[in-house]
Amino acid sequence: MVGMSIQIFGLPVSRGVAIGRAVLVASSRIDVPHVFIDPTLIDGEVARLFAARDVVAAEFDALKRDLPADAPAELAALLDVPHMLLQDEALMGASADWIRQRHYNAEWALSAQLEVLARHFDEMEDAYLRERKADLEQVVERLLRSLSRGVPSAVPAPGEGVHDFGGDEPLVLVASDIAPADMLSFKRSVFKGFVTDVGGKTSHTAIVARSMDIPAVVGARQASNLIRQDDCIIIDGDAGLVIVDPSPIVLEEYRFRQRQSELERSRLARLRHTPAVTLDGERVELVANIEMPEDAPVALEAGAVGVGLFRSEFLFMNRGGHLPDEEEQYDAYRRAVEAMKGLPVTIRTIDIGADKPLEGMTPSELRQESVLNPALGLRAIRWSLSEPSMFRRQLRALLRAAVHGPVKVMIPMLSNLREIRQTLEHVDHARRQLVEAGKPFGEVELGAMIEVPAAALTLPVFLRHFDFISIGTNDLIQYTLAIDRTDEEVSHLYDPWNPAVLGLIQASITQARAAGRGVSVCGEMAGDPAFTELLLAMGLRTFSMHPTQVAAIKQRVLRVDTRRLAPLVPEVLASDDPEAACAELFAAVHGGGAAGGAWMASPSALQSA
Ligand code: PEP
Ligand code: MG
Numbered sequence: 001m002v003g004m005s006i007q008i009f010g011l012p013v014s015r016g017v018a019i020g021r022a023v024l025v026a027s028s029r030i031d032v033p034h035v036f037i038d039p040t041l042i043d044g045e046v047a048r049l050f051a052a053r054d055v056v057a058a059e060f061d062a063l064k065r066d067l068p069a070d071a072p073a074e075l076a077a078l079l080d081v082p083h084m085l086l087q088d089e090a091l092m093g094a095s096a097d098w099i100r101q102r103h104y105n106a107e108w109a110l111s112a113q114l115e116v117l118a119r120h121f122d123e124m125e126d127a128y129l130r131e132r133k134a135d136l137e138q139v140v141e142r143l144l145r146s147l148s149r150g151v152p153s154a155v156p157a158p159g160e161g162v163h164d165f166g167g168d169e170p171l172v173l174v175a176s177d178i179a180p181a182d183m184l185s186f187k188r189s190v191f192k193g194f195v196t197d198v199g200g201k202t203s204h205t206a207i208v209a210r211s212m213d214i215p216a217v218v219g220a221r222q223a224s225n226l227i228r229q230d231d232c233i234i235i236d237g238d239a240g241l242v243i244v245d246p247s248p249i250v251l252e253e254y255r256f257r258q259r260q261s262e263l264e265r266s267r268l269a270r271l272r273h274t275p276a277v278t279l280d281g282e283r284v285e286l287v288a289n290i291e292m293p294e295d296a297p298v299a300l301e302a303g304a305v306g307v308g309l310f311r312s313e314f315l316f317m318n319r320g321g322h323l324p325d326e327e328e329q330y331d332a333y334r335r336a337v338e339a340m341k342g343l344p345v346t347i348r349t350i351d352i353g354a355d356k357p358l359e360g361m362t363p364s365e366l367r368q369e370s371v372l373n374p375a376l377g378l379r380a381i382r383w384s385l386s387e388p389s390m391f392r393r394q395l396r397a398l399l400r401a402a403v404h405g406p407v408k409v410m411i412p413m414l415s416n417l418r419e420i421r422q423t424l425e426h427v428d429h430a431r432r433q434l435v436e437a438g439k440p441f442g443e444v445e446l447g448a449m450i451e452v453p454a455a456a457l458t459l460p461v462f463l464r465h466f467d468f469i470s471i472g473t474n475d476l477i478q479y480t481l482a483i484d485r486t487d488e489e490v491s492h493l494y495d496p497w498n499p500a501v502l503g504l505i506q507a508s509i510t511q512a513r514a515a516g517r518g519v520s521v522c523g524e525m526a527g528d529p530a531f532t533e534l535l536l537a538m539g540l541r542t543f544s545m546h547p548t549q550v551a552a553i554k555q556r557v558l559r560v561d562t563r564r565l566a567p568l569v570p571e572v573l574a575s576d577d578p579e580a581a582c583a584e585l586f587a588a589v590h591g592g593g594a595a596g597g598a599w600m601a602s603p604s605a606l607q608s609a
Contacts, residue, residue: 008221008222011206011218015261017237018193019251021171022229022232022244023172024112024224025108033108034105038103042103045099049109050092052106052150055150082135091113106147107148115229116228170190173195174223174224183204183208183209184314187292193214193235193237195217195224195227195235196216197223198486200490200494201491201524203218211290218488221488226244227244276557277557279560285306286554287346287542288306290307292315297339303550308543310347312347312351316352334401334404345408346408348449350390353378354379375484379413380451381423382419385422385423391426392430399434400440409444410470411446413475414449420448424465427446445518447468450476451475452479453479456508459507471519473496474523475523481500496528496531499573502578509535520543521544526545527546527553533582534582537565561589
């Protein structure tokens with residue numbers, strides 16, 4: 001493949017261009033932590049690697065020693081193979097080089113080297129030698145287990161030191177799949193882009209990539225097989241294209257595009273403190289979707305006027321099975337509330353399950369592993385209702401955080417009155433517990449996410465019991481169209497423009513407004529400029545999105561006259577092709593220049609802002 005450029009197509013999930021060296025993360029059978037270690041700790045990490053080697057060598061010695069005297073000689077010879085591998089420079093020496101040169105922790109270094117060697121084995125002509133790959137995998141697995149039992153690597157705390165990677169070329173991550181929890185741990189890492197073989201546009205892996213505002217392509221099928229460690233690759237996050245070993249001309253063209261998009265970003269950033277008001281004077285709230293309290297200052301900096309969705313489940317991930325207690329949760333929510341300096345913070349109760357599992361912690365969680373359709377199973381509020389003490393612990397922490405600023409509590413994936421009643425009883429119960437414990441707590445507004453068609457179709461029930469609703473379009477689309485949002489095989493059918501989806505959104509906005517209840521959209525549609533005009537025309541005034549999208553959406557809002565667009569909505573919804581109808585009708589209203597990306601990038605839009 002050397003010298004030959006290849007192109008791999010996937011789904012564009014996070015915009016922009018990244019150019020860098022590929023870091024392949026192997027999907028090992030045991031969980032491998034991927035951490036950049038501090039340069040001062042390199043020698044210690046190499047020593048960890050070799051200490052694990054000695055332990056595993058002793059394990060194989062013991063196996064050989066304990067062989068019965070009459071065991072066939074071939075068996076003893078077979079046990080020599082791992083020994084040879086453990087002494088082999090190609091495994092141990094090269095793994096130590098990954099630690100020294102790339103600052104990988106020992107586990108990552110080993111799995112990276114396994115990936116390199118496994119490919120050599122795959123390419124061997126000789127069947128006997130090809131099969132030795134299994135021995136190699138077994139040895140590495142034992143080494144990884146030994147490392148996980150021994151002293152953990154001395155790594156900096158998340159967010160500290162990871163920026164200090166000494167390499168001079170940007171790195172991009174390539175993996176078969178990245179769990180949302182792992183994605184979170186990469187959030188403040190050095191990677192400048194992501195490529196995965198699997199995943200859909202609104203899978204949580206894609207959502208976290210977007211929140212990091214770095215280019216990503218998912219669903220790129222064979223990417224992790226076709227790309228090798230250290231290949232030079234371009235990730236085109238606009239087109240969903242990955243180019244491996246690009247020619248100098250292609251590389252230069254993409255470098256130019258990179259500079260252009262940086263310019264565009266800095267132009268947009270100037271809108272940060274401009275209020276989002278339409279041409280006809282309608283005030284629009286652009287609020288942020290966040291995953292951790294640390295994201296709140298970023299949201300504020302981007303010009304968000306609050307948090308519309310704090311996905312609290314991310315606090316429960318990457319914790320090795322140890323759930324945060326009430327104090328720890330209270331502290332995290334309080335930090336988010338304080339960081340927003342008096343602006344409202346909407347915190348969603350835990351939405352675990354489907355593509356965000358918590359590794360084998362509770363019986364119900366274990367059950368979930370075994371079901372075939374986790375998206376239709378025990379997730380979100382269903383999970384919380386099945387774990388009442390966990391749920392009330394979270395509710396108490398949320399109510400207590402409301403002492404420090406305006407907090408709204410939002411419930412994911414409700415579908416019927418029974419669940420609503422049970423939820424409200426738990427909230428009352430949590431309040432009573434706080435009164436009994438003498439702990440101060442504040443008033444919260446309560447909201448329901450509209451994510452299941454049943455909820456949208458029985459909206460009056462929800463409007464009677466909640467202060468506000470938030471339309472989770474990612475799930476509403478998934479459940480309305482029966483398309484698994486994480487499955488790249490059906491991603492072409494995942495269509496926000498489908499008239500059934502648009503009809504449910506329109507009806508929900510209209511009914512909520514008529515009932516005097518707050519209504520927002522917090523799915524990915526809210527941060528997609530292609531839908532801004534339509535949602536405004538439908539009457540939406542609160543949009544919740546990744547902080548990185550706020551400026552681009554604001555730019556759209558500033559150019560819209562909702563009085564002229566609103567009357568066109570019935571025609572858009574009744575048309576065979578709402579996307580085309582929207583482009584045509586709205587462009588006519590805006591004098592022919594309103595639709596499409598060219599309008600979005602126009603510098604005059606900024607000047608007039
Ligand atoms: C949604 O479903 O639109 C939503 C915002 O929730 P999540 O993406 O976390 O499922
Ligand atoms: Mg959802």
